[in-house]
Amino acid sequence: DTAVSQTPKYLVTQMGNDKSIKCEQNLGHDTMYWYKQDSKKFLKIMFSYNNKELIINETVPNRFSPKSPDKAHLNLHINSLELGDSAVYFCASSHQGDTQYFGPGTRLTVL
Amino acid sequence: GNSVTQMEGPVTLSEEAFLTINCTYTATGYPSLFWYVQYPGEGLQLLLKATKADDKGSNKGFEATYRKETTSFHLEKGSVQVSDSAVYFCALLDSSYKLIFGSGTRLLVRP
Numbered sequence: 625d626t627a628v629s630q631t632p633k634y635l636v637t638q639m640g641n642d643k644s645i646k647c648e649q650n651l652g653h654d655t656m657y658w659y660k661q662d663s664k665k666f667l668k669i670m671f672s673y674n675n676k677e678l679i680i681n682e683t684v685p686n687r688f689s690p691k692s693p694d695k696a697h698l699n700l701h702i703n704s705l706e707l708g709d710s711a712v713y714f715c716a717s718s719h720q721g722d723t724q725y726f727g728p729g730t731r732l733t734v735l
Numbered sequence: 736g737n738s739v740t741q742m743e744g745p746v747t748l749s750e751e752a753f754l755t756i757n758c759t760y761t762a763t764g765y766p767s768l769f770w771y772v773q774y775p776g777e778g779l780q781l782l783l784k785a786t787k788a789d790d791k792g793s794n795k796g797f798e799a800t801y802r803k804e805t806t807s808f809h810l811e812k813g814s815v816q817v818s819d820s821a822v823y824f825c826a827l828l829d830s831s832y833k834l835i836f837g838s839g840t841r842l843l844v845r846p
Binding site: 655657659664665666667668669672679680714716718720721723724725726727728729 | 839
């Protein structure tokens with residue numbers, strides 16, 4: 625059983641397009657996160673949701689919009705993609721402040 | 736603000752050598768500390784954690800001790816294997832449940 629899953633694993637698209645990445649967790653956690661890993665492997669949090677409520681919103685362009693339809697899902701929609709959005713995006717989940725468990729990542733390439 | 740500093744990589748070792756990857760942190764209070772590992776082409780996996788001063792986390796032969804006097808959480812392993820080749824991330828969990836990561840240290844183990 626996959627604990628935290630993401631789709632798609634790879635996403636290649638043109639500049640200006642709109643795309644979504646989906647995340648699901650089956651761990652019964654109440655908090656979910658999106659992290660971005662750049663080309664130098666540096667990891668930084670983007671958003672966090674607790675019980676479908678946004679609790680962390682880092683300085684991310686408003687072209688990025690997270691949506692949490694329920695506690696088990698956290699999707700990331702990106703409008704008007706730019707070259708600099710190319711990265712690996714990781715979803716994670718936890719029970720509040722406990723250990724965070726990560727998904728396999730989605731490698732986004734913007735051409 | 737909170738931050739994590741890791742030694743620069745890559746670290747190249749021969750199989751069965753002793754490994755140390757240094758990690759120091761700056762934080763208010765006493766955050767939980769983590770080591771995550773990223774194998775090539777994969778997501779982040781929790782390696783070990785420590786939640787309070789003097790705690791020792793251990794897993795798969797790796798160990799790290801939470802030292803508040805030196806604000807450090809160095810990762811050690813007595814005898815590395817080729818299969819340990821990966822990127823290792825030290826991280827702290829801040830009070831808003833954000834993981835703050837170090838820049839990662841690439842380990843390459845040669846047969």
